[in-house]
Amino acid sequence: MNTQDQHGRGRTGPRPRRARLLAATGAAALVLASGLATPAASAAPQARAAQGAQAQEAAKAQKDDKSGGKVLTVAVAQSVDSLSPFLAVKLVSTSINRLMYEYLTNYDPKDAHAIPGLATKWEASPDKLTWTYTIRNTKWSDGQPVTAEDAAWTFNKMMTDEGAATANGSFVGNFEKVTAPSPTQLVIKLKKPQATMTALDVPIVPKHVWEKVTDFSKFNNDKSFPIVGDGPFVLTDYKADSYVRLKANKDFWRGAPKFDELVFRYYKDQDAAVAALRKGEVSFVAGSPSLTPAQAASLKSDKNIHVNEGPGRRFYALATNPGAQAKNGTKFGDGDPSLLDERVRHALFMAVDRKAIVDKVFQGHAVEGQGYIPPRFSTYFWKPSSGQELAYDPAKAGQLLDEAGYKKNSDGKRVGKDGKPLNYRVLCHATDPNDKAVGKYLQEWWAKLGIGITLDCLDNVTDPWLAGKYDLAFDGWSVNPDPDFVLSIHTCDARPQTPKDTGATDNFICDKAYDDLYAKQLAEYDPAKRADLVKQMESRLYDLGYMNVMAYPNAVEAYRTDQIKSITTMPSSAGNIYGQDGYWSWWSAVPADSGDSSDGSSSTGVVIGIVAGVVVLVGLAVLFTVRRRATAEDRE
Amino acid sequence: MTAEATPSLVEDAAATGPAKSGPAGAGRAPRARTTTAYLRYVAGKLVGAAVSLLAVLVTSFFLFRLIPGDPVKFMTGGRPVSAEQIAAYRREFGLDLPMWQQFTEYCGKALTGDLGTSYQFHVPVMDKITEALPNTLVLTGTSFLLYTALGIFLGTRSAWRHGGLGDRLNTGLALTLYSIPSFWLGLLLIIVLSVGAGPVPGLFPTGGMESGGKEGFAYIVDVVHHLVLPVVTLVAVEYGQTLLVTRSALLDEMGSDYLTTARAKGLRDDLVRRRHAVPNALLPTVTLIFVNLGRTVAGVILVETVFSWPGLGGLFYQALSVPDLPLVQGLFFVFASAVILMNTLADLLYPLLDPRVGR
Numbered sequence: 001m002n003t004q005d006q007h008g009r010g011r012t013g014p015r016p017r018r019a020r021l022l023a024a025t026g027a028a029a030l031v032l033a034s035g036l037a038t039p040a041a042s043a044a045p046q047a048r049a050a051q052g053a054q055a056q057e058a059a060k061a062q063k064d065d066k067s068g069g070k071v072l073t074v075a076v077a078q079s080v081d082s083l084s085p086f087l088a089v090k091l092v093s094t095s096i097n098r099l100m101y102e103y104l105t106n107y108d109p110k111d112a113h114a115i116p117g118l119a120t121k122w123e124a125s126p127d128k129l130t131w132t133y134t135i136r137n138t139k140w141s142d143g144q145p146v147t148a149e150d151a152a153w154t155f156n157k158m159m160t161d162e163g164a165a166t167a168n169g170s171f172v173g174n175f176e177k178v179t180a181p182s183p184t185q186l187v188i189k190l191k192k193p194q195a196t197m198t199a200l201d202v203p204i205v206p207k208h209v210w211e212k213v214t215d216f217s218k219f220n221n222d223k224s225f226p227i228v229g230d231g232p233f234v235l236t237d238y239k240a241d242s243y244v245r246l247k248a249n250k251d252f253w254r255g256a257p258k259f260d261e262l263v264f265r266y267y268k269d270q271d272a273a274v275a276a277l278r279k280g281e282v283s284f285v286a287g288s289p290s291l292t293p294a295q296a297a298s299l300k301s302d303k304n305i306h307v308n309e310g311p312g313r314r315f316y317a318l319a320t321n322p323g324a325q326a327k328n329g330t331k332f333g334d335g336d337p338s339l340l341d342e343r344v345r346h347a348l349f350m351a352v353d354r355k356a357i358v359d360k361v362f363q364g365h366a367v368e369g370q371g372y373i374p375p376r377f378s379t380y381f382w383k384p385s386s387g388q389e390l391a392y393d394p395a396k397a398g399q400l401l402d403e404a405g406y407k408k409n410s411d412g413k414r415v416g417k418d419g420k421p422l423n424y425r426v427l428c429h430a431t432d433p434n435d436k437a438v439g440k441y442l443q444e445w446w447a448k449l450g451i452g453i454t455l456d457c458l459d460n461v462t463d464p465w466l467a468g469k470y471d472l473a474f475d476g477w478s479v480n481p482d483p484d485f486v487l488s489i490h491t492c493d494a495r496p497q498t499p500k501d502t503g504a505t506d507n508f509i510c511d512k513a514y515d516d517l518y519a520k521q522l523a524e525y526d527p528a529k530r531a532d533l534v535k536q537m538e539s540r541l542y543d544l545g546y547m548n549v550m551a552y553p554n555a556v557e558a559y560r561t562d563q564i565k566s567i568t569t570m571p572s573s574a575g576n577i578y579g580q581d582g583y584w585s586w587w588s589a590v591p592a593d594s595g596d597s598s599d600g601s602s603s604t605g606v607v608i609g610i611v612a613g614v615v616v617l618v619g620l621a622v623l624f625t626v627r628r629r630a631t632a633e634d635r636e
Numbered sequence: 637m638t639a640e641a642t643p644s645l646v647e648d649a650a651a652t653g654p655a656k657s658g659p660a661g662a663g664r665a666p667r668a669r670t671t672t673a674y675l676r677y678v679a680g681k682l683v684g685a686a687v688s689l690l691a692v693l694v695t696s697f698f699l700f701r702l703i704p705g706d707p708v709k710f711m712t713g714g715r716p717v718s719a720e721q722i723a724a725y726r727r728e729f730g731l732d733l734p735m736w737q738q739f740t741e742y743c744g745k746a747l748t749g750d751l752g753t754s755y756q757f758h759v760p761v762m763d764k765i766t767e768a769l770p771n772t773l774v775l776t777g778t779s780f781l782l783y784t785a786l787g788i789f790l791g792t793r794s795a796w797r798h799g800g801l802g803d804r805l806n807t808g809l810a811l812t813l814y815s816i817p818s819f820w821l822g823l824l825l826i827i828v829l830s831v832g833a834g835p836v837p838g839l840f841p842t843g844g845m846e847s848g849g850k851e852g853f854a855y856i857v858d859v860v861h862h863l864v865l866p867v868v869t870l871v872a873v874e875y876g877q878t879l880l881v882t883r884s885a886l887l888d889e890m891g892s893d894y895l896t897t898a899r900a901k902g903l904r905d906d907l908v909r910r911r912h913a914v915p916n917a918l919l920p921t922v923t924l925i926f927v928n929l930g931r932t933v934a935g936v937i938l939v940e941t942v943f944s945w946p947g948l949g950g951l952f953y954q955a956l957s958v959p960d961l962p963l964v965q966g967l968f969f970v971f972a973s974a975v976i977l978m979n980t981l982a983d984l985l986y987p988l989l990d991p992r993v994g995r
C-alpha cells in the first residue's frame with residue numbers, strides 16, 4: 001500500500017499526460033495525412049472541378065491530360081522472378097519477355113502453326129542438320145539495327161555460359177554450332193535432327209547491351225529503364241509486386257500496338273482483382289489460373305464486363321503408376337501390382353464418368369477429356385475412334401476385372417492376387433480443390449466396382465511421386481504449340497538414371513512402340529507427317545491406359561468492354577487472352593472510345609478523405625478546448 | 637521465436653505488474669548498489685538476447701530443411717529442362733555439397749551479414765528484404781500506433797466506468813472485431829468503400845501501395861490513399877487486445893487506497909484516472925506494446941494479400957512455397973531478431989518504469 005501511494009504521489013506532477021499525448025499523436029498523424037493530401041488536390045484543378053462527376057471520369061481526365069495516352073491495365077498475381085530472359089521461368093515474366101523481345105518465330109493466333117517473327121523465313125539442309133534463318137531488317141528501341149549477330153550471340157551465350165542457360169538451356173542442348181555469316185543470315189548446326197526448330201521460344205537480346213553483363217546468373221535486367229528491346233512493347237518501369245509498365249513500340253515491325261501503355265498491376269487476392277475490374281481500376285483479370293465459377297457468374301451480370309471463356313492449354317488427368325523403374329533397370333516405389341494389368345487400368349478408365357466431372361466439379365467450365373493434347377491445338381488434337389474409346393461403362397468395367405481375375409469376395413470387395421482387398425492410394429494436391437472433389441467421385445464410382453481408394457492429399461506431392469510411392473495420382477500439364485516436351489516426358493529416356501536421381505519423366509511410363517514413334521516425329525520435318533506421328537503416339541498412350549485425361553479446364557477471364565473494344569484470343573475463334581503463345585492479345589487490343597482504366601487514385605476519394613480528416617481534427621480540437629477549460633476551472 | 641521469448645517477458649510483467657507485495661520503502665536503498673544491480677541486470681538481458689539470436693541462426697538453417705520438397709524440382713517443374721541444367725542449379729544453390737559444409741558456409745556468411753542469394757529471384761536475400769521492409773513498416777507501423785493509442789484510450793475509459801453501457805458496448809465491439817478474420821473484413825471494406833456499394837461511392841483503391849508513375853508529394857499522397865483501408869482493417873482487428881489488457885490491468889488498480897486519497901485531495905475524476913491510476917496500470921500494456929512492436933516487422937500475411945501490399949509477409953509466403961531456403965532463413969532470422977530486440981528493450985525498460993524489477 002505504501003508502494004502504491006508512493007507511485008501515485010511521485011508521478012502526479014512531472015508525469016507526461018499519457019492519454020492526451022496519445023491523442024495528440026493520433027491528431028498529428030491525421031494532420032500529416034490531410035496536409036499531404038491537400039496540395040495534391042489543388043495541383044489537379046480540373047479534378048476538383050469534376051468533384052460532382054464520376055470518380056473514374058475525373059481520374060481519367062487527369063491522366064489523359066498527363067500522358068495523353070490510352071492505358072491498358074492488367075491484374076496479375078504472380079511475382080516476377082526475373083526480367084532477364086536468361087533467368088525468367090514464371091509465366092508472368094516469360095509473357096513480359098515475349099512483349100519486350102521478338103523471337104525467331106511466332107505462332108499463328110488461328111491454329112498455332114509457326115509463322116515468321118524475327119526470322120522472315122527458314123530452311124533446313126537435306127541432311128536435316130543445318131538450319132538457315134533469314135533475319136528481318138528491323139531496329140532495337142535504341143535505334144541500332146537488329147542483326148543475325150544478335151541472335152547468334154544469344155544462342156552462343158546460352159551454350160557457353162551456365163548462368164545464361166538457366167531458363168532456356170534445353171533449347172540449345174542439341175546445337176553443335178551457331179554462326180552469323182552475314183547480318184541477315186543465322187545458321188544453326190545440329191548434332192541430331194530436331195523438328196522443333198521453328199518453336200525455339202528464346203528471346204533474342206541486343207548484343208551491344210548484353211555483352212556488358214558479367215554474371216548472367218545474377219543479372220535481372222530490372223535496373224536501368226527503358227530496357228532496349230524489339231518487341232511490340234518497351235519496358236519503362238518496374239517495381240517488385242507493385243507494377244510493371246510498358247509503353248508501345250511505335251516502330252514495331254508488325255505494326256504499333258493500339259494502346260499507348262500497358263501496365264501489369266498486382267492483385268494477390270483474386271476477389272480483390274475482381275473488385276478492381278468491377279470498379280474499372282483494371283481492364284482485364286485472368287485469375288490464377290482461372291476465375292472461379294462464382295466469380296464468372298457474378299461478373300456476367302455486369303453490362304460493361306465481358307467474361308471470356310475459351311479452351312485452356314492444360315489437360316487434367318489421372319496417372320497410373322506403371323511400376324517405377326530407373327534407366328539402369330532398378331525397380332523402386334510400391335505401385336500396386338494389379339495396375340500392371342492393362343485390363344485393370346481399362347476397367348478403372350471405364351468407371352470414371354468424365355462428363356459428370358466436367359458438369360459437377362468444373363461446373364461446365366471445362367471440356368470432356370479425350371486424347372492427350374487439348375483440342376485448341378487442332379493440328380495435333382486426336383480423339384479415340386468409337387471402337388477404341390474407353391467410354392463410361394461400369395458394367396463392362398466389372399466384367400474386365402472379373403476376366404483379369406480380380407473377383408469380388410463375400411463383402412463385395414475385389415480381391416488382389418495376394419488375397420487382400422484392392423485399395424488404391426491416390427495422390428492429390430491439397431492446394432487444388434478439384435483434386436479433392438474428383439477424388440470423392442472416384443471413391444463412389446470405384447466402390448461400386450468393389451475397389452477402395454485412399455486419397456492422399458498433400459501440400460507437396462513431389463516426394464512420394466518421385467519415389468514411385470503411389471498407385472494413382474492427379475496429374476496435369478500445360479501444352480505448348482509444339483508438343484515435343486509433353487510427349488518427351490513419357491519416353492523411357494526421361495526416366496531417372498538411378499532411383500536416387502531425378503528424371504524428366506512424368507509418370508515412369510516406358511513403352512517401346514511409343515518411344516519409336518517419338519524418335520520418328522522428332523526427325524520428321526514435314527508438318528503434316530509429323531502431326532500424324534504425334535497422333536499415333538497419343539493413340540498408343542490412350543491404349544496403354546496409364547494416362548486417363550479426364551478434362552481440359554477452360555480459361556475463364558474477364559475484361560471491361562468500356563475500356564477494351566476488341567482483343568484477339570488464341571485460338572482466334574474461341575480461346576484465351578492471358579498467357580498466349582505470342583503477343584497477340586496485348587498487341588491487338590483496341591481501346592474503347594470511352595477511355596482506359598483509371599489508376600485508382602480517384603480524386604473524389606482524396607477530397608472526401610480530406611473532408612473526413614478535417615472533421616475528425618475539428619472534433620479533436622473542440623474536445624481539447626473543452627477539456628483545457630475544464631482543467632483550468634479545476635485549478636481555480 | 638515469439639513463443640520462446642514471450643514467456644520470460646510475461647513473467648517479468650506479472651512480477652512487475654500490479655503486485656501488492658513489494659517491499660515497503662525499497663526506494664531508499666543506496667544509489668550505488670542500485671546502479672550496479674541495474675548494470676548486472678542489463679548485462680544478463682543482453683547476453684540472453686545474444687544467445688537467443690545465435691540459437692535462431694542455427695535453428696533457421698535446420699528448421700527449413702525439414703520442409704518437404706526439392707527447390708530445384710520446384711523451379712524446373714513443368715518445363716523442358718536438361719539434366720545439365722538441373723546439375724547447374726544444384727551447383728549454383730550449393731545443394732550439391734554435404735549438409736555440414738552447407739551449414740558452415742551459411743554460418744560463416746551470416747556472421748558477415750551475407751544471407752545468401754534467393755533461389756527464385758536471383759538477388760541477394762538482404763536486397764529483397766530491404767526492398768520490402770519499408771513497405772511493411774509503413775503499413776504495420778501506422779496501424780501499430782493507431783491501434784495502441786485507440787486500445788489504451790478506450791481501455792481506460794471502459795475500466796473506469798466498468799459495467800456501464802459504454803463499457804459493455806466497447807468491450808463487446810472490440811471482442812467482435814478481434815474475432816473477425818482480417819481477410820474477410822478487408823474484402824468487405826474493399827467491396828463497400830473501394831468499389832462502392834449503393835449510395836457509398838468508391839473512395840479508395842482496391843489494392844497495392846501506389847498507382848505508379850508518381851513522384852515526390854503526389855507519391856506520398858498516393859501511398860497514404862492506398863494505406864487507409866489496410867490500416868483500418870488492421871486497427872479494427874488488433875485494438876481489442878490492447879483494450880482488454882489495459883482494461884483488466886486498470887480494473888485491478890481501481891479499488892486501491894491511493895485513488896481514494898487522490899480523490900480526497902479534491903482532484904477531478906479525470907485527473908485521478910490519468911495521473912494516478914493509468915500510469916500504475918500500464919505495465920502489462922507496455923509488455924503487449926513491445927510484443928506487438930516486435931511483430932510489426934513480420935508483416936501481416938493475410939492483410940497484405942487481400943490488399944496486395946508488397947510487404948514481407950507475402951514474401952515469406954512465396955519463399956516458403958518453393959522452398960527458397962536462403963530467403964526463408966533470412967526472413968526468419970530478421971523476424972526473430974526483431975522480436976528478440978523488442979523484448980530485450982522491454983526488459984531494459986522495466987526497471988526504469990518500476991524500480992522493483994531487476995533487484
